[in-house]
Amino acid sequence: MPLWRDRRVWRWALAALLVLGTTLVVFRRPLADLIxxxxxxxxxxxxxxxxxxxxxxxxxxxxxxxxxxxxxxxxxxxxxxxxxxxxxxxxxxxxxxxxxxxxxxxxxxxxxxxxxxxxxxxxxxxxxxxxxxxxxxxxxxGIDQLLQRAAQARRDGHLDDGPDAALPLYQRVLEFAPERTAALEGREDALSELLQHARSALARGDLAAAAALVERARGYDAGHVDLPETQAELNRALERLQHDAEQALRRQRLDAAARAFAQWRAAVPEAPGASDGLERVAAAYALQASRAAADFRFGEAERALRKGQALAPDSRAVADAKQALQRARQSQATPQARVSPAERERRLQRLLADLQAAEARGDWVTPPGASAYDTLLAAQTLAPRDTRVRAAEQRVLAALRRCFDDAMRGNRVLAASACYDAWRALAPGGNGLVNARRRLAQRWLAVGDERLGGGDAAFARQALQHARAIDPSTPELAAFERRLRSLSPGR
Incomplete structure (x- = not known):
């Protein structure tokens, strides 16, 4: 049979013509532009x-x-x-x-x-x-009217306290007439007075008000002749305040340190040193609370906790001190508090012997229940004021710090985290803990970044979670999270 009589051939030909026609209809404009x-x-x-x-x-x-x-x-x-x-x-x-x-x-x-x-x-x-x-x-x-209103506002002392104050009115005039001499001179004089107010605020120690006035003056004219000297005076005052805050913290005058760091942050809200300083003061209050709780001085512990929480509500050190206070109260209420002195001494000697054995083995945080850390907690619960327990606490704390440093040098972040957690639980707010927290969070991010470069996004996400839980204020967190999202947008 001839090919042209084959029905299948005709069906295929008609289908091809239909597809071609549809293509021409849909793409007629692009094809026309191309041809x-x-x-x-x-x-x-x-x-x-x-x-x-x-x-x-x-x-x-x-x-x-x-x-x-x-x-x-x-x-x-x-x-x-x-x-x-x-x-x-x-x-x-x-x-x-x-x-x-x-x-x-x-x-x-x-x-x-x-x-x-x-x-x-x-x-x-x-x-x-x-x-x-x-x-x-x-x-x-009505430029002339605006100038009159601005001059009157300046005479009345209203420099920058609303839209009808002198400086905003001069600014409106200059938007319409940038070369108007009366407006330029009036603004310059008003800014001189505003910066004089800033220097007066510095003289009475109100750095927050002074910083706000300087910033407002800069917004009107960053090149004003009085601005550099006033800014320099403000910077010197801020440096003195920072020095006073650090000195008060070193001398454990925590109330004074808290006031100084808070004043610094009020003047320069974006200053990282001010926020970090308040965190360190809160940690010092937490350490005071833990020590008071260990001696069953619960009222003193609660007062220190309240002060620390007011400065840094999300502080890990404050949270740990709360737990230490709860443990101390439970310890006082347990039947162990009512055992005879001889029985307490017998139990304590056994715990101290177990502690020495764990120290000799190097079992600082593992195995659970038999580690030096867990055994020390049991001894503290039984006899928190005993001098032998206090001495053991200092030994274990020193060992935990060495454990942390050794693990960090070996880049073993899980081991370092375990040592850090035990160290933090024994001495919330202790010396070096704030720095250790930041180092550990940054190390988690560094390891996560390395693994992410090798394609292990799952581990990188875990590293991000660990770092955020350890120190949510770590500066590198945001950048690492953005990189992680860009490389795994579906997660």
């Missing part, structure tokens, strides 16, 4: 001229003259008609700016002038319209 680009360019030019005649110079939906001519130029960068069309659009924008200016429609005049400048009209023409526009706006706004 006959000249036709598309001419169409864009015609649309651009039509929009130009209609006064529709620019439109967000792309139907304006500017957008049509730019589209034609994108298809053919050498097309002179498109460049001529854009130049004509710029001239038309200047005309619209003049017309809007004459009619008192100042926002429309500025919009048309911005379009004309974007289309690179002659600068002199645009500048003339700009100057006329400013003069009209100034007259419309």
């Amino acid at each position: 006959w680009p000249e036709t598309r360019i001419q169409q864009l030019l015609d649309q651009g001229h039509a929009a130009l005649r209609a006064g529709r110079l620019s439109a967000a939906d792309g139907s304006g003259a500017r957008e049509r001519f730019e589209a034609a130029l994108a298809l053919d960068g050498d097309r002179m008609q498109a460049r001529v069309g854009l130049a004509a659009t710029g001239r038309a924008a200047l005309g619209q700016a003049r017309a809007a200016l004459a009619a008192g429609r100042y926002p429309q005049a500025r919009e048309a002038l911005a379009l004309a400048r974007a289309l690179q009209v002659p600068r002199a023409d645009a500048d003339r319209i700009e100057a006329a526009l400013r003069a009209r706006e100034a007259a419309h706004a």
